[in-house]
Amino acid sequence: MTATVDDSLFASLDPVALKGSSCTACGATVFPALGSCPVCTGVDVEQVALPTEGTVWSWTTQNFEPKSPFRSDGFAPFSIGYVDLGPVIVEGWLVGRAEWSIGEPVRLVLTKAWTEGDTVVHTYAFEAAS
Amino acid sequence: MTDPVYIVGAARTTFGRFDGEDNDLAEEAVRGALADAGLTWNDIDFAVGGTNGETKPDNLVARLGLTGLPFVTVKNGCATGGVALMTARNGLLAEGAGIACVVGYDNHARGAFNASPARYGIGDWYGQTGMMVTTSYFALKIQRYLHEHGIDPRALGYAAEKAFEYASHHPYAWRRKPVSVDEAMDADMINDPLTRFMFCSPDAGAVSLILARGSRAFDLCEKPVRLASVALRGRRPGSFEVFSTWLSPGERTSPSIDAAAAAFADAGISPAEVQVAQLQDTESGAEIIHLAETGLVEHGAQMQGYLDGDYKVDGRLPVNTDGGLLANGEPVGASGLRQVHEVVRQLQGRADGQQVPGQPSIGFTHVYGAPGISACTVLTTEGE
Numbered sequence: 353m354t355a356t357v358d359d360s361l362f363a364s365l366d367p368v369a370l371k372g373s374s375c376t377a378c379g380a381t382v383f384p385a386l387g388s389c390p391v392c393t394g395v396d397v398e399q400v401a402l403p404t405e406g407t408v409w410s411w412t413t414q415n416f417e418p419k420s421p422f423r424s425d426g427f428a429p430f431s432i433g434y435v436d437l438g439p440v441i442v443e444g445w446l447v448g449r450a451e452w453s454i455g456e457p458v459r460l461v462l463t464k465a466w467t468e469g470d471t472v473v474h475t476y477a478f479e480a481a482s
Numbered sequence: 483m484t485d486p487v488y489i490v491g492a493a494r495t496t497f498g499r500f501d502g503e504d505n506d507l508a509e510e511a512v513r514g515a516l517a518d519a520g521l522t523w524n525d526i527d528f529a530v531g532g533t534n535g536e537t538k539p540d541n542l543v544a545r546l547g548l549t550g551l552p553f554v555t556v557k558n559g560c561a562t563g564g565v566a567l568m569t570a571r572n573g574l575l576a577e578g579a580g581i582a583c584v585v586g587y588d589n590h591a592r593g594a595f596n597a598s599p600a601r602y603g604i605g606d607w608y609g610q611t612g613m614m615v616t617t618s619y620f621a622l623k624i625q626r627y628l629h630e631h632g633i634d635p636r637a638l639g640y641a642a643e644k645a646f647e648y649a650s651h652h653p654y655a656w657r658r659k660p661v662s663v664d665e666a667m668d669a670d671m672i673n674d675p676l677t678r679f680m681f682c683s684p685d686a687g688a689v690s691l692i693l694a695r696g697s698r699a700f701d702l703c704e705k706p707v708r709l710a711s712v713a714l715r716g717r718r719p720g721s722f723e724v725f726s727t728w729l730s731p732g733e734r735t736s737p738s739i740d741a742a743a744a745a746f747a748d749a750g751i752s753p754a755e756v757q758v759a760q761l762q763d764t765e766s767g768a769e770i771i772h773l774a775e776t777g778l779v780e781h782g783a784q785m786q787g788y789l790d791g792d793y794k795v796d797g798r799l800p801v802n803t804d805g806g807l808l809a810n811g812e813p814v815g816a817s818g819l820r821q822v823h824e825v826v827r828q829l830q831g832r833a834d835g836q837q838v839p840g841q842p843s844i845g846f847t848h849v850y851g852a853p854g855i856s857a858c859t860v861l862t863t864e865g866e
């Protein structure tokens with residue numbers, strides 16, 4: 353049983369995939385899943401597993417420790433970005449290194465967010481695909 | 483044909499840290515604006531107050547006088563000032579009132595705003611994983627923008643240098659020490675590519691304006707400034723807003739683009755005619771983006787403007803002539819009205835800091851903020 357920061361973010365954990373929702377009227381895809389479509393105001397949406405590979409759309413470094421409710425086992429600067437998955441651009445951690453380039457390929461992974469007693473709590477992240 | 487609405491009085495406090503009560507700030511600004519217009523609180527028919535703090539603006543009447551006037555309170559984040567001004571304008575036109583008072587103020591504690599995921603309808607995981615941070619949003623947005631339009635990141639340093647140079651001449655600005663482009667670029671990195679000198683901080687301040695409808699304005703004020711238009715817009719699909727877990731692929735939109743276009747159209751004035759402007763510069767990157775989103779400068783041409791000195795006081799398009807948010811900080815409720823105050827003073831030829839030469843007669847202001855709203859005004863000293 354894999355613990356996560358929020359189980360509703362995931363369509364599956366092994367292999368890992370994020371869960372979004374897609375509008376049956378206009379096709380717009382959002383993350384996390386919503387019960388309605390903010391793009392066309394429609395209310396008929398279906399839950400979908402998002403693509404797990406994409407490209408870096410933007411990135412930055414988080415050089416200071418975020419305030420509460422941020423949790424960690426000890427703060428170290430990290431990178432975050434927006435990743436273009438095709439139907440939707442998703443925000444998430446970029447792991448494995450500090451500096452990134454817009455357009456480079458990445459893939460979805462599970463990574464440790466923090467530890468709670470003996471349990472490792474996971475979140476989603478993207479790592480370099482090559 | 484509705485009557486034109488004019489600004490006939492304007493006053494602001496010094497921005498920065500403040501130990502007193504929020505209402506002290508607000509009262510100082512209102513009494514200053516009344517004095518500037520040669521009026522008393524008894525003369526005000528309609529009032530609007532905006533703050534993001536805990537005080538109730540409509541209770542200012544306990545200090546100013548229980549005249550029985552209608553007093554509306556607004557709370558719209560960074561756009562509070564613009565919304566307050568629009569509400570006062572609408573009040574004058576709809577209520578048949580003659581004179582309105584607008585006041586915006588805030589007194590924020592030190593440090594960046596601490597946002598709660600629940601308030602924005604986002605799960606706790608977003609804050610717990612360190613993504614609910616306003617400064618990283620700004621960095622992600624400008625990183626993408628610089629890439630899309632091939633802009634040299636040194637433009638960020640030029641924006642900071644310009645802000646603090648203007649502020650060094652402005653008696654009401656908070657941070658008045660000049661900073662060179664190199665100092666701004668080499669300072670501590672907060673969120674790549676933005677350094678410490680490229681962000682504004684929450685602080686304290688108040689601004690008040692007195693509005694008058696129709697020809698009465700010319701009895702009250704030697705040089706009334708016409709509120710030629712004020713427009714408020716929200717986000718559409720394709721905009722890139724703070725605390726977005728996802729973005730739409732494809733064409734980018736922005737509430738700033740929509741609000742600016744509406745304000746210019748309503749005023750019958752084109753962006754090319756603007757002679758002095760105020761743009762939301764929560765950080766350096768925001769000024770660069772908003773120069774283009776408002777239509778004042780082409781996307782990608784911003785850096786050349788900095789290099790040519792276009793945005794300085796004797797340039798083609800002076801921008802944020804009081805130092806903007808970077809040097810004034812952001813008391814959220816007052817910030818949008820500070821912009822209008824500065825442009826009013828410039829158009830009247832009595833700027834508190836550096837005066838734009840050549841008697842400018844067309845000004846523009848732009849506020850923008852969470853969760854994706856923008857308010858713009860066009861201000862003129864022509865007409866009547």
Ligand SMILES: [Zn+2]
Nearest residue numbers: 375378389392
């Ligand atoms: Zn839809």
